[in-house]
Amino acid sequence: MIEKPSAALEAAFRGIKGVHRVWFNPTTKRLSLWYSSDDVDIIELYTVVKDVGFQTGTATLRLRIRGIYCAGCISLIENVLREVPGVAAAVLNPATEEAAVEYDPQSTDLGRLEKAVDSLGMYRAEPGGRLVVTNKRVIFSGPRKNVSFPVSKILEVHEYTDGLSINREGKQKTEYYLGKFELPELKYHSVWELVNAVINAVFHSSQ
Numbered sequence: 001m002i003e004k005p006s007a008a009l010e011a012a013f014r015g016i017k018g019v020h021r022v023w024f025n026p027t028t029k030r031l032s033l034w035y036s037s038d039d040v041d042i043i044e045l046y047t048v049v050k051d052v053g054f055q056t057g058t059a060t061l062r063l064r065i066r067g068i069y070c071a072g073c074i075s076l077i078e079n080v081l082r083e084v085p086g087v088a089a090a091v092l093n094p095a096t097e098e099a100a101v102e103y104d105p106q107s108t109d110l111g112r113l114e115k116a117v118d119s120l121g122m123y124r125a126e127p128g129g130r131l132v133v134t135n136k137r138v139i140f141s142g143p144r145k146n147v148s149f150p151v152s153k154i155l156e157v158h159e160y161t162d163g164l165s166i167n168r169e170g171k172q173k174t175e176y177y178l179g180k181f182e183l184p185e186l187k188y189h190s191v192w193e194l195v196n197a198v199i200n201a202v203f204h205s206s207q
Helices: 005-014 042-052 071-082 110-118 191-206
Strands: 019-025 030-035 059-066 087-093 098-103 124-127 130-133 137-141 146-150 154-160 163-168 174-179
Touching (some): 005 042
Antiparallel strands (some): 059 124, 130 137
16 A cells, blocks of 8 residues: 555654644645643654755755854854845754855745854854765765765775865776765764775675
């Protein structure tokens, strides 16, 4: 029996801690959620909808925030981002100093979000990104660039103060400068250690 898309959407939310009730109206195509804001990251709710296969009419963008020095900075930055027309949600992770923003691309863009943060005077916003490394692929996603290629094709990895550069093997050697990003694994002291650990694991397992 094939599960209805609406049933799959509702089922996906029921497994999230903090979500108390979910209802999707297929006629109006509106999703209603009752949840605890203390337990749920609203950006995660948008991600669940997209993962199930639905469109939200929004996009997710990540900003690295410089200048954070206290807990009060978090709410101040989140509020100024939420006040930008077209922003549906903004959540700042103090551990990574990265803000995830769910926004309408037709109403706002990266420049307006950066200016909103910069207008506070104490902080600076920069485009962020995310690096994900599996035992097979390196995947980088950012506001201006998306790159994905097999780990086995990596020739060199260079870490700079303002980003990461990866040289890969192909018809011709290609260098990707990825810029800043969030580390998915904090047990590694640097991106170089993270990527090279995966490279070594792949090479050793293939011998």
